[in-house]
Each structure stands twice: as C-alpha cells, then as structure tokens.
Amino acid sequence: MTQEKIRIFDTTLRDGEQSPGCSMHLDEKIKMARQLEQLGVDIIEAGFPIASEGDFNAVRAVSAECQNATIAALCRTVEGDIYRAAEALKGAKHSRIHTFVATSDIHLEYKLKKTRAEVLAMTRNAVRTAKGLADEVEFSAEDATRSDVDFLCEIFGVAVEEGATTINVPDTVGYTLPTEYSGLIRTVKERVVGDRDVTISVHCHNDLGLAVANSLAAVEAGARQVECTINGIGERAGNASLEEFVMACVVRADRMPFANNIDTTEIYRTSSLLTSIISFGVQPNKAIVGRNAFAHEAGIHQHGVLSNPLCYEIMTPESVGIMKNDIVLGKHSGRHALTARYEELGFTFGQDEIADIYTRFVALADKKKNIYEQDLIAIVNERPQAQLYAA
Numbered sequence: 001m002t003q004e005k006i007r008i009f010d011t012t013l014r015d016g017e018q019s020p021g022c023s024m025h026l027d028e029k030i031k032m033a034r035q036l037e038q039l040g041v042d043i044i045e046a047g048f049p050i051a052s053e054g055d056f057n058a059v060r061a062v063s064a065e066c067q068n069a070t071i072a073a074l075c076r077t078v079e080g081d082i083y084r085a086a087e088a089l090k091g092a093k094h095s096r097i098h099t100f101v102a103t104s105d106i107h108l109e110y111k112l113k114k115t116r117a118e119v120l121a122m123t124r125n126a127v128r129t130a131k132g133l134a135d136e137v138e139f140s141a142e143d144a145t146r147s148d149v150d151f152l153c154e155i156f157g158v159a160v161e162e163g164a165t166t167i168n169v170p171d172t173v174g175y176t177l178p179t180e181y182s183g184l185i186r187t188v189k190e191r192v193v194g195d196r197d198v199t200i201s202v203h204c205h206n207d208l209g210l211a212v213a214n215s216l217a218a219v220e221a222g223a224r225q226v227e228c229t230i231n232g233i234g235e236r237a238g239n240a241s242l243e244e245f246v247m248a249c250v251v252r253a254d255r256m257p258f259a260n261n262i263d264t265t266e267i268y269r270t271s272s273l274l275t276s277i278i279s280f281g282v283q284p285n286k287a288i289v290g291r292n293a294f295a296h297e298a299g300i301h302q303h304g305v306l307s308n309p310l311c312y313e314i315m316t317p318e319s320v321g322i323m324k325n326d327i328v329l330g331k332h333s334g335r336h337a338l339t340a341r342y343e344e345l346g347f348t349f350g351q352d353e354i355a356d357i358y359t360r361f362v363a364l365a366d367k368k369k370n371i372y373e374q375d376l377i378a379i380v381n382e383r384p385q386a387q388l389y390a391a
C-alpha cells in the first residue's frame with residue numbers, strides 16, 4: 001500500500017520575507033528557491049505580485065528558475081491582483097494562483113467593510129477568473145479559525161464549485177488549539193470535501209507556540225498540505241517551522257504514517273542559507289537547527305550518548321544534514337579550508353572579517369573537540385556587528 005502524501009508548501013519567500021528583518025534581494029530569493037527545490041518542497045510561494053515591483057519580479061524570476069516545484073503567487077480576491085499574479089507566473093512549469101479573502105466577522109466588519117454576501121461573490125468571481133490563468137487555484141479563508149463555521153464551509157463550497165483544488169484553513173492569528181483545530185479540519189472535510197479530489201491545506205502561526213502542533217493535529221484530521229517556513233520565520237511569532245514539522249513526521253512515523261518529498265539531509269543547509277541572507281539566526285535552543293539542538297552538555301548525558309546515541313538522541317544530527325566538521329587546523333591551510341566551508345554554507349566574507357572569524361574559530365576549537373557546522377554559524381552570529389544588526 002502506498003502511503004498518503006503530505007504536500008509541503010513553503011512560504012519563506014512570501015510570509016517569511018514580509019516579516020521584520022527578513023527582506024531579501026532578488027538574487028537571494030533565487031538562491032533560496034534553488035535550495036528549496038533541492039530540499040524537495042512541493043510548492044514554493046514566491047511572493048505577492050500586486051504588493052510591489054520587487055515581489056512581482058521575484059515571482060517571475062523564481063518561476064523561470066524552478067523545474068520541479070509548483071510556484072504559487074498570492075493575491076486578494078480582486079481581479080487586478082489576479083491578473084498581476086498570473087502575469088508573474090507566466091514562465092512557471094507548474095503555476096498556482098493563491099487567492100485569499102478574510103472570512104471572520106471581525107475582519108469583514110473592520111478591515112474589509114463588506115458583508116458575507118459580498119465576500120462570497122468576490123470569491124466566486126476570483127476563483128473563476130484565476131482558474132483560466134494558472135494550472136491550479138488555491139483559495140484561503142483568512143482568519144478561518146475565528147470565522148463562523150457555517151459561513152466558512154459555505155465559502156469553501158463556492159471556491160471548490162468554481163474549481164479551486166486546494167482550500168486553505170489558516171490560523172492567521174495563531175489562536176487555535178490542537179484539538180479544536182483538528183475538529184475544524186474534520187468538519188471542513190466532511191461538509192465541503194467529501195469524496196471530491198480537493199486538498200485541505202493548513203497555515204498556522206506561532207503566536208502561542210502551537211503552529212507545528214496545530215499542523216500535526218490537522219494532518220491527523222485529514223489535511224494533506226502544510227504551509228510552513230524555514231526556521232519558522234514569518235509574521236509576528238512566525239509560521240510553522242518546516243524542519244520541525246517534517247522531523248516530527250519522520251521521527252514519529254509510527255503515529256504519522258505519511259510520505260513527503262523532503263530530503264531531510266538538506267534541512268540544515270537550507271536553514272543556514274536563510275540565516276546567511278536575513279538579519280538574524282535561530283535561537284540556540286531552537287528544535288532541529290539550533291546550535292544546542294544536538295549538544296549534550298551534562299556529563300551523565302555525554303556518557304549515555306557515547307555508549308549509545310539513542311539514550312538521548314531521537315534523531316541524529318546527520319539525518320538533518322549537520323555534519324561534523326573535518327577541517328584539520330593547520331597554521332596555513334586552516335583559514336582557506338574555513339573560508340571554503342563557510343562558502344558551502346552560503347556565507348562569503350571579506351579579508352578582515354575572515355581574520356576575525358578565524359580567531360574565534362581557533363579559540364572555540366581549543367575548547368571543543370568536535371566542531372559542527374552549527375558552531376560555524378554561531379561564530380558568525382556572535383560577532384559584535386552581527387548582534388548590532390540583529391537587534
């Protein structure tokens with residue numbers, strides 16, 4: 001029996017990029033998109049074309065660049081937005097228009113100043129228009145978790161009728177709880193999807209630290225697309241972290257028996273590439289990619305890990321692509337080898353910078369037997385100017 005598949009929809013370049021400290025230049029977005037393809041994500045949301053010239057150009061460039069991933073462009077349920085998104089997606093091998101409108105009463109009343117009937121009509125028109133302009137259409141009900149469930153099902157019904165093949169149930173404000181969210185997903189599955197070939201998607205924010213937990217609960221309830229970002233970047237407290245969601249599925253395959261296309265050994269490289277581009281890294285204790293995620297400081301733990309890593313490790317650093325650094329420090333070759341290793345991780349430095357980094361590296365190598373790539377990233381993030389930048 002083939003396992004059911006979870007589609008990984010990465011929105012690092014859209015939801016992630018629009019958050020403070022995360023803006024990227026065009027060439028950086030292309031580099032990131034290439035690495036996301038290497039990682040194996042199914043869909044790359046590359047931008048919100050109507051929002052700016054920069055976003056339009058990013059969607060166009062990423063569309064031209066990517067061979068395997070579907071490229072998604074975000075737009076409101078407004079015709080001008082949809083045409084602009086379609087224009088940006090023209091060169092994509094597989095294109096998806098992702099159109100959204102808010103559905104909660106609070107958003108309707110204060111943000112959109114529209115009635116439910118007006119929002120339904122906008123949705124019908126938007127999905128119908130988008131359908132002819134891209135390979136597929138995704139419809140999102142913004143603030144779904146605070147929306148009236150009958151209205152939510154009604155609007156999803158309209159989107160599906162008009163040809164949307166993915167319906168997204170975002171927890172836009174990071175408000176829901178796992179059991180509540182899985183209940184909502186079950187309701188949408190029963191009342192809207194039935195036996196039609198429509199994928200339920202989830203998009204969770206981390207305001208209560210529950211984005212990954214909620215995404216996992218949603219998958220158990222029938223969601224088959226998860227929207228997430230590298231390092232969990234995104235609006236406010238961020239989005240569900242791709243690496244945490246994927247590794248939870250891998251480590252707990254006994255409870256999460258679903259397949260996905262992610263090559264987990266590319267996780268760390270992708271995370272560090274993002275760190276090298278945006279203005280901050282991940283916290284040291286961040287799951288999966290934090291510098292302490294695989295560190296065992298306590299003596300009793302170290303003893304256990306040396307005897308058998310499974311004593312304290314539920315996954316190996318190697319499984320997420322964190323390799324032991326094999327650089328042998330020689331007086332002359334060390335600096336070049338170090339520069340080369342950093343280049344592999346996506347960092348390039350000037351002469352002065354590398355001198356400073358090399359000094360820090362030697363000091364650390366004196367204290368620590370094994371230097372991991374995580375340590376190299378930490379060295380970069382700990383430089384005084386990096387801290388100034390991150391603050």
Ligand SMILES: [Zn+2]
Nearest residue numbers: 015172203235
């Ligand atoms: Zn979002």
